[in-house]
Amino acid sequence: MRSFFNHLTAAQKLCLSFIIVIILGSSLLSLPIFHLPSAPQTSYLDHLFTVISMVCVTGLSVFPISEVYNHAGLTLSMLLIQIGGLGLVTLIAFSYYTLRRKLSLSDLGVLQNSLSRESSRHLNRFLFSVYKFTFFVEIACACLLMIDFIPRFGLASGIFNSLFLAVSAFCNAGFDNLGSSSLISFQTNPIVNLTIAFLIIAGGLGFANWIDIVHRLKDYVKNKPKNLSLVLRKLKIQTRLVLLATAILLTGGTIITWLIERHNPNTIGNLHLFQQGLVSFFQTVTMRTAGFATIDYSQAHSATNFIFIIQMIIGGAPGGTAGGIKLACAALIVLLFRSEFRGDKQVTFANRSIPKSIIRQMLTILVFFFTVFIMGYFFLLLAEPELSPFALLFETASALATVGVSMNITPQLSFFGRVIIMLLMFIGRVGPLTVLLSLSQKQKTPITYPKADITLG
Numbered sequence: 527m528r529s530f531f532n533h534l535t536a537a538q539k540l541c542l543s544f545i546i547v548i549i550l551g552s553s554l555l556s557l558p559i560f561h562l563p564s565a566p567q568t569s570y571l572d573h574l575f576t577v578i579s580m581v582c583v584t585g586l587s588v589f590p591i592s593e594v595y596n597h598a599g600l601t602l603s604m605l606l607i608q609i610g611g612l613g614l615v616t617l618i619a620f621s622y623y624t625l626r627r628k629l630s631l632s633d634l635g636v637l638q639n640s641l642s643r644e645s646s647r648h649l650n651r652f653l654f655s656v657y658k659f660t661f662f663v664e665i666a667c668a669c670l671l672m673i674d675f676i677p678r679f680g681l682a683s684g685i686f687n688s689l690f691l692a693v694s695a696f697c698n699a700g701f702d703n704l705g706s707s708s709l710i711s712f713q714t715n716p717i718v719n720l721t722i723a724f725l726i727i728a729g730g731l732g733f734a735n736w737i738d739i740v741h742r743l744k745d746y747v748k749n750k751p752k753n754l755s756l757v758l759r760k761l762k763i764q765t766r767l768v769l770l771a772t773a774i775l776l777t778g779g780t781i782i783t784w785l786i787e788r789h790n791p792n793t794i795g796n797l798h799l800f801q802q803g804l805v806s807f808f809q810t811v812t813m814r815t816a817g818f819a820t821i822d823y824s825q826a827h828s829a830t831n832f833i834f835i836i837q838m839i840i841g842g843a844p845g846g847t848a849g850g851i852k853l854a855c856a857a858l859i860v861l862l863f864r865s866e867f868r869g870d871k872q873v874t875f876a877n878r879s880i881p882k883s884i885i886r887q888m889l890t891i892l893v894f895f896f897t898v899f900i901m902g903y904f905f906l907l908l909a910e911p912e913l914s915p916f917a918l919l920f921e922t923a924s925a926l927a928t929v930g931v932s933m934n935i936t937p938q939l940s941f942f943g944r945v946i947i948m949l950l951m952f953i954g955r956v957g958p959l960t961v962l963l964s965l966s967q968k969q970k971t972p973i974t975y976p977k978a979d980i981t982l983g
Contacts, residue, residue: 541956544581548952551606552577560599568594571944578948581610582955583847585700585817585930586921586947588937592703597686600703604693610955611697611729611847612660656733659740660696663728668692670721695725698847700817700930708819714801719808719820726816730842731772735765763878764854768843771857775840779810782833792825813837815848817930823920824933831920831933838927839899849928849954851895858888899926902950909942910935925950 534542552574554560561568572588579586580603591603668688676684687703694701702708712718728736738761746757758766784806787793794802805820812818813834823831841850858873862885865873873880903922910918917933924931925947939947 548581562596565594580606582951583610583697583699584928584951586936590706607697607699664692664696667721667725674717695722696729698729698815713820723811726811730814730846730848732843732846734845735768738762738765767857768853771853780807786827786830793821814842815929835923838923838929855888905946926954928954
């Protein structure tokens with residue numbers, strides 16, 4: 527057994543670790559001791575689907591978890607979501623460092639990529655910072671949610687519901703234990719909406735980016751420079767790129783959602799202007815791979831849902847809890863287009879050139895993601911001929927980008943449809959690049975070939 531694991535690459539170990547946790551989690555949650563006495567009849571496949579969604583921090587489910595699992599089951603669910611959100615690779619590395627064991631160079635490389643780190647130096651210190659930041663944000667925001675939840679649900683339930691939602695939101699999982707309507711009953715509640723939105727953004731922004739921001743803010747407090755822009759300029763290039771892309775997407779997405787839905791009585795048409803803006807903002811945030819809903823997406827305009835699909839595909843920042851092709855990848859696509867239109871020889875941002883190796887990785891991720899996306903959608907169309915093709919497209923994007931929103935078709939999926947969605951969720955969480963790495967055992971020696979000119983249009 528040890529020789530088998532020694533022959534696996536770091537990426538293959540990561541995939542296998544996810545599979546082991548999924549099997550253990552689904553086996554445990556299928557046991558009656560984790561179920562409510564009044565729970566409806568469920569199969570192992572139902573629990574397997576749910577656990578894959580939890581560990582892959584997606585949020586799709588074939589049943590409301592609060593109607594099936596008791597407090598022990600929900601606590602185990604919260605643990606699985608936390609494991610999936612932090613990423614098994616960080617947990618494994620944390621265990622290695624705690625036990626004073628050394629990581630191999632290949633393991634360090636995958637850990638570095640998964641955390642979006644430029645270097646593996648001081649990785650143990652960085653991992654501790656990730657854990658401190660995660661638990662601080664989750665506990666602080668859970669306390670904010672308690673302001674509303676304790677008077678509403680009582681002391682014990684209010685505290686538990688707050689912790690569950692805080693963990694689920696920070697990990698961008700989209701699961702809640704409040705019933706089948708997600709957060710629709712809290713549609714106009716500013717405390718719940720803004721707290722959950724902050725948690726989603728915090729988790730989806732990427733650990734390396736957040737720690738970079740915190741360090742710069744500490745420098746600002748200590749040194750107190752006259753100009754805050756000088757501090758912002760000291761941020762790493764990736765952090766600045768991610769922050770700019772995040773601001774553009776959140777602002778643009780909120781405005782577009784409001785413009786399309788403002789007269790729709792089934793979503794936000796009957797709300798006041800501030801409430802319309804709040805709901806539109808929340809939908810834009812949750813489409814960054816969180817999966818919470820404060821509207822019924824089956825009642826939204828088709829154009830709005832199409833915009834949501836685009837937002838799902840883009841996802842969040844690298845090195846965080848979000849999925850999709852990642853913000854940095856989407857931003858590089860725009861920068862690549864800009865350089866081609868200008869006729870520039872290099873792709874640049876903030877007076878820095880982007881290495882060609884990064885551009886190749888971006889194109890590889892893009893091609894792999896859309897290949898899986900198209901294949902998944904095609905097989906879903908074959909498996910579910912009676913369901914709406916657009917709803918299946920929405921479901922495909924939600925699963926592969928690990929978002930978890932649905933047009934209310936997840937419980938209607940057939941056996942084969944559920945298997946397809948489970949595969950999409952797994953691939954979406956592990957990451958297209960990691961899946962590609964896991965398929966190749968050895969690195970081939972690079973060979974230089976003569977150049978060939980190809981006309982593209």
